Amino acid sequence: MARVLALDFGKVRTGIAVTDELQLIASGLTTVDTKDLLKFLEDYIKKESVERFVVGLPKQMDNTASESEVLIQDFLKQLSAKFPAMPVERQDERFTSKMAFQSMLDSGIKKKKRRDKALVDEISATLILQAYLNRF
Template sequence: MARILALDYGKIRTGIAVTDELQLIASGLTTVETKELIPFLEKYLKEETVERFVVGQPKQMDNSPSESEELIQGFLEKLMAVFPAIPVERQDERFTSKMAFQSMLDSGVKKKKRRDKAMVDEISATLILQAYLNRF
Protein backbone atom coordinates (compact mmCIF):
# COMPACT_ATOMS: atom_id res chain seq x y z
CA MET A 1 0.00 0.00 0.00
CA ALA A 2 0.99 3.60 -0.43
CA ARG A 3 1.05 6.36 2.14
CA ILE A 4 -1.53 9.09 2.66
CA LEU A 5 -0.01 12.55 3.05
CA ALA A 6 -1.81 15.34 4.91
CA LEU A 7 -1.20 19.08 4.71
CA ASP A 8 -2.07 21.78 7.19
CA TYR A 9 -1.70 24.53 4.60
CA GLY A 10 -0.80 27.99 5.76
CA LYS A 11 0.22 31.25 4.15
CA ILE A 12 3.75 31.06 5.59
CA ARG A 13 4.27 27.45 6.72
CA THR A 14 2.65 24.13 5.94
CA GLY A 15 2.64 21.21 8.35
CA ILE A 16 2.98 17.77 6.78
CA ALA A 17 2.02 14.37 8.16
CA VAL A 18 2.03 10.90 6.60
CA THR A 19 0.70 7.46 7.34
CA ASP A 20 2.73 4.31 7.50
CA GLU A 21 2.45 2.12 4.40
CA LEU A 22 -0.44 0.17 5.93
CA GLN A 23 -2.29 3.46 6.49
CA LEU A 24 -2.84 2.74 10.17
CA ILE A 25 -0.82 5.40 11.95
CA ALA A 26 -0.54 9.14 11.28
CA SER A 27 2.86 10.66 12.08
CA GLY A 28 4.20 14.17 11.74
CA LEU A 29 6.74 14.44 8.94
CA THR A 30 7.90 18.05 8.94
CA THR A 31 6.93 21.66 8.40
CA VAL A 32 8.10 23.52 5.30
CA GLU A 33 7.85 27.08 4.13
CA THR A 34 4.76 27.20 1.94
CA LYS A 35 6.71 28.72 -0.96
CA GLU A 36 8.87 25.54 -0.92
CA LEU A 37 5.95 23.11 -0.60
CA ILE A 38 5.61 21.93 -4.21
CA PRO A 39 9.39 21.32 -4.61
CA PHE A 40 9.38 19.46 -1.28
CA LEU A 41 6.47 17.26 -2.41
CA GLU A 42 8.13 16.56 -5.78
CA LYS A 43 11.26 15.34 -3.99
CA TYR A 44 9.28 13.33 -1.43
CA LEU A 45 7.23 11.60 -4.13
CA LYS A 46 10.41 10.46 -5.88
CA GLU A 47 11.25 8.48 -2.73
CA GLU A 48 7.82 7.45 -1.42
CA THR A 49 4.56 6.30 -2.96
CA VAL A 50 1.61 8.48 -1.95
CA GLU A 51 -1.94 7.27 -2.64
CA ARG A 52 -3.72 10.53 -1.83
CA PHE A 53 -3.38 13.97 -0.33
CA VAL A 54 -5.58 15.13 2.52
CA VAL A 55 -5.71 18.90 2.87
CA GLY A 56 -7.16 20.59 5.92
CA GLN A 57 -10.41 22.45 5.34
CA PRO A 58 -10.76 25.43 7.67
CA LYS A 59 -14.34 26.25 8.59
CA GLN A 60 -16.12 28.73 10.82
CA MET A 61 -18.30 27.49 13.66
CA ASP A 62 -21.38 27.89 11.43
CA ASN A 63 -19.76 25.52 8.89
CA SER A 64 -19.04 28.30 6.39
CA PRO A 65 -15.55 28.47 4.84
CA SER A 66 -12.95 30.48 6.74
CA GLU A 67 -11.07 33.39 5.19
CA SER A 68 -8.05 31.22 4.42
CA GLU A 69 -10.11 28.86 2.22
CA GLU A 70 -9.64 31.16 -0.78
CA LEU A 71 -5.86 30.87 -0.40
CA ILE A 72 -6.14 27.09 -0.09
CA GLN A 73 -8.28 26.85 -3.24
CA GLY A 74 -5.49 28.47 -5.27
CA PHE A 75 -3.00 25.99 -3.82
CA LEU A 76 -5.32 23.03 -4.54
CA GLU A 77 -5.49 23.99 -8.22
CA LYS A 78 -1.70 24.01 -8.39
CA LEU A 79 -1.39 20.76 -6.43
CA MET A 80 -3.80 18.96 -8.78
CA ALA A 81 -2.02 20.37 -11.83
CA VAL A 82 1.43 19.23 -10.64
CA PHE A 83 0.25 15.82 -9.34
CA PRO A 84 -2.82 14.97 -11.49
CA ALA A 85 -2.69 11.23 -10.70
CA ILE A 86 -2.99 11.72 -6.93
CA PRO A 87 -6.49 12.40 -5.60
CA VAL A 88 -7.03 15.20 -3.09
CA GLU A 89 -9.51 14.96 -0.24
CA ARG A 90 -10.42 17.53 2.38
CA GLN A 91 -10.71 17.14 6.14
CA ASP A 92 -12.32 19.59 8.56
CA GLU A 93 -9.50 21.17 10.54
CA ARG A 94 -11.46 23.11 13.15
CA PHE A 95 -9.70 23.17 16.51
CA THR A 96 -6.57 21.34 15.30
CA SER A 97 -4.25 24.18 16.32
CA LYS A 98 -5.78 24.30 19.80
CA MET A 99 -5.60 20.51 20.06
CA ALA A 100 -1.97 20.56 18.88
CA PHE A 101 -1.05 23.12 21.52
CA GLN A 102 -2.88 21.14 24.19
CA SER A 103 -1.09 17.93 23.18
CA MET A 104 2.22 19.76 23.55
CA LEU A 105 1.18 20.86 27.05
CA ASP A 106 0.04 17.36 27.96
CA SER A 107 3.33 15.92 26.68
CA GLY A 108 5.34 18.21 28.91
CA VAL A 109 6.90 20.19 26.07
CA LYS A 110 8.80 23.17 27.49
CA LYS A 111 7.36 26.68 27.07
CA LYS A 112 10.09 27.77 24.63
CA LYS A 113 9.42 24.78 22.35
CA ARG A 114 5.63 25.38 22.51
CA ARG A 115 6.21 28.77 20.87
CA ASP A 116 7.59 26.98 17.82
CA LYS A 117 4.77 27.52 15.31
CA ALA A 118 6.34 24.95 12.95
CA MET A 119 5.87 22.25 15.58
CA VAL A 120 2.22 23.26 16.05
CA ASP A 121 1.69 23.08 12.25
CA GLU A 122 3.21 19.59 12.05
CA ILE A 123 1.10 18.33 14.95
CA SER A 124 -1.98 19.94 13.36
CA ALA A 125 -1.29 18.08 10.11
CA THR A 126 -1.03 14.85 12.12
CA LEU A 127 -4.39 15.56 13.78
CA ILE A 128 -5.97 16.28 10.39
CA LEU A 129 -4.64 12.99 9.03
CA GLN A 130 -5.73 11.00 12.08
CA ALA A 131 -9.24 12.49 11.86
CA TYR A 132 -9.32 11.49 8.18
CA LEU A 133 -8.23 7.92 9.03
CA ASN A 134 -10.86 7.72 11.77
CA ARG A 135 -13.61 8.34 9.21
CA PHE A 136 -13.17 4.81 7.85
Protein backbone atom coordinates in the same frame (compact mmCIF):
# COMPACT_ATOMS: atom_id res chain seq x y z
CA MET B 1 0.06 -0.02 0.23
CA ALA B 2 1.17 3.55 -0.21
CA ARG B 3 1.21 6.34 2.33
CA VAL B 4 -1.39 9.07 2.79
CA LEU B 5 0.12 12.54 3.16
CA ALA B 6 -1.74 15.34 4.96
CA LEU B 7 -1.19 19.08 4.79
CA ASP B 8 -2.08 21.78 7.28
CA PHE B 9 -1.76 24.52 4.69
CA GLY B 10 -0.80 27.98 5.83
CA LYS B 11 0.12 31.23 4.15
CA VAL B 12 3.70 31.11 5.51
CA ARG B 13 4.25 27.51 6.67
CA THR B 14 2.61 24.19 5.96
CA GLY B 15 2.63 21.29 8.40
CA ILE B 16 2.99 17.84 6.87
CA ALA B 17 2.09 14.43 8.26
CA VAL B 18 2.14 10.95 6.73
CA THR B 19 0.83 7.52 7.49
CA ASP B 20 2.85 4.37 7.70
CA GLU B 21 2.61 2.12 4.62
CA LEU B 22 -0.31 0.20 6.14
CA GLN B 23 -2.17 3.49 6.68
CA LEU B 24 -2.73 2.78 10.37
CA ILE B 25 -0.69 5.46 12.13
CA ALA B 26 -0.43 9.19 11.42
CA SER B 27 2.93 10.77 12.23
CA GLY B 28 4.23 14.28 11.88
CA LEU B 29 6.78 14.58 9.09
CA THR B 30 7.92 18.19 9.00
CA THR B 31 6.94 21.79 8.38
CA VAL B 32 8.05 23.57 5.22
CA ASP B 33 7.82 27.12 3.95
CA THR B 34 4.69 27.21 1.84
CA LYS B 35 6.58 28.79 -1.06
CA ASP B 36 8.69 25.57 -1.19
CA LEU B 37 5.80 23.15 -0.68
CA LEU B 38 5.28 21.85 -4.22
CA LYS B 39 9.01 21.17 -4.65
CA PHE B 40 9.10 19.38 -1.28
CA LEU B 41 6.12 17.20 -2.28
CA GLU B 42 7.71 16.41 -5.64
CA ASP B 43 10.94 15.30 -3.95
CA TYR B 44 9.10 13.29 -1.29
CA ILE B 45 6.96 11.44 -3.83
CA LYS B 46 10.09 10.44 -5.74
CA LYS B 47 11.35 8.67 -2.58
CA GLU B 48 8.12 7.37 -1.04
CA SER B 49 4.95 5.87 -2.47
CA VAL B 50 2.02 8.21 -1.76
CA GLU B 51 -1.56 7.20 -2.54
CA ARG B 52 -3.34 10.49 -1.87
CA PHE B 53 -3.18 13.92 -0.31
CA VAL B 54 -5.44 15.06 2.51
CA VAL B 55 -5.68 18.83 2.83
CA GLY B 56 -7.19 20.53 5.85
CA LEU B 57 -10.55 22.22 5.33
CA PRO B 58 -10.76 25.31 7.53
CA LYS B 59 -14.33 26.15 8.55
CA GLN B 60 -15.93 28.65 10.86
CA MET B 61 -18.15 27.48 13.69
CA ASP B 62 -21.23 28.16 11.53
CA ASN B 63 -19.82 25.74 8.91
CA THR B 64 -18.91 28.47 6.42
CA ALA B 65 -15.49 28.57 4.78
CA SER B 66 -12.68 30.30 6.62
CA GLU B 67 -10.84 33.26 5.07
CA SER B 68 -7.82 31.04 4.40
CA GLU B 69 -9.88 28.78 2.13
CA VAL B 70 -9.26 31.21 -0.75
CA LEU B 71 -5.50 30.58 -0.44
CA ILE B 72 -6.07 26.85 -0.18
CA GLN B 73 -8.20 26.81 -3.33
CA ASP B 74 -5.38 28.50 -5.27
CA PHE B 75 -2.94 25.94 -3.88
CA LEU B 76 -5.25 23.03 -4.78
CA LYS B 77 -5.24 24.17 -8.41
CA GLN B 78 -1.43 24.18 -8.40
CA LEU B 79 -1.37 20.80 -6.65
CA SER B 80 -3.71 19.24 -9.21
CA ALA B 81 -1.68 20.67 -12.07
CA LYS B 82 1.58 19.31 -10.60
CA PHE B 83 0.15 15.89 -9.63
CA PRO B 84 -2.87 15.33 -11.91
CA ALA B 85 -3.25 11.62 -11.08
CA MET B 86 -3.08 12.08 -7.29
CA PRO B 87 -6.43 12.11 -5.46
CA VAL B 88 -6.94 15.01 -3.04
CA GLU B 89 -9.37 14.75 -0.15
CA ARG B 90 -10.36 17.40 2.37
CA GLN B 91 -10.66 17.01 6.13
CA ASP B 92 -12.29 19.43 8.56
CA GLU B 93 -9.51 21.06 10.56
CA ARG B 94 -11.49 23.01 13.14
CA PHE B 95 -9.76 23.13 16.52
CA THR B 96 -6.62 21.33 15.32
CA SER B 97 -4.32 24.19 16.33
CA LYS B 98 -5.85 24.31 19.82
CA MET B 99 -5.68 20.53 20.09
CA ALA B 100 -2.05 20.59 18.92
CA PHE B 101 -1.12 23.13 21.57
CA GLN B 102 -2.96 21.14 24.23
CA SER B 103 -1.19 17.94 23.19
CA MET B 104 2.14 19.75 23.58
CA LEU B 105 1.13 20.79 27.09
CA ASP B 106 -0.05 17.29 27.95
CA SER B 107 3.18 15.72 26.74
CA GLY B 108 5.31 18.05 28.85
CA ILE B 109 6.96 20.01 26.06
CA LYS B 110 8.82 22.98 27.52
CA LYS B 111 7.43 26.51 27.13
CA LYS B 112 10.18 27.60 24.71
CA LYS B 113 9.46 24.66 22.39
CA ARG B 114 5.68 25.30 22.58
CA ARG B 115 6.29 28.73 21.03
CA ASP B 116 7.58 27.00 17.88
CA LYS B 117 4.71 27.59 15.45
CA ALA B 118 6.23 25.10 13.00
CA LEU B 119 5.80 22.34 15.58
CA VAL B 120 2.16 23.35 16.08
CA ASP B 121 1.63 23.14 12.30
CA GLU B 122 3.21 19.69 12.12
CA ILE B 123 1.10 18.40 15.01
CA SER B 124 -2.00 19.98 13.41
CA ALA B 125 -1.27 18.10 10.17
CA THR B 126 -0.99 14.90 12.19
CA LEU B 127 -4.37 15.57 13.83
CA ILE B 128 -5.94 16.26 10.42
CA LEU B 129 -4.55 12.98 9.09
CA GLN B 130 -5.65 10.99 12.14
CA ALA B 131 -9.18 12.44 11.84
CA TYR B 132 -9.18 11.42 8.17
CA LEU B 133 -8.08 7.87 9.05
CA ASN B 134 -10.75 7.65 11.76
CA ARG B 135 -13.47 8.24 9.16
CA PHE B 136 -12.96 4.72 7.80
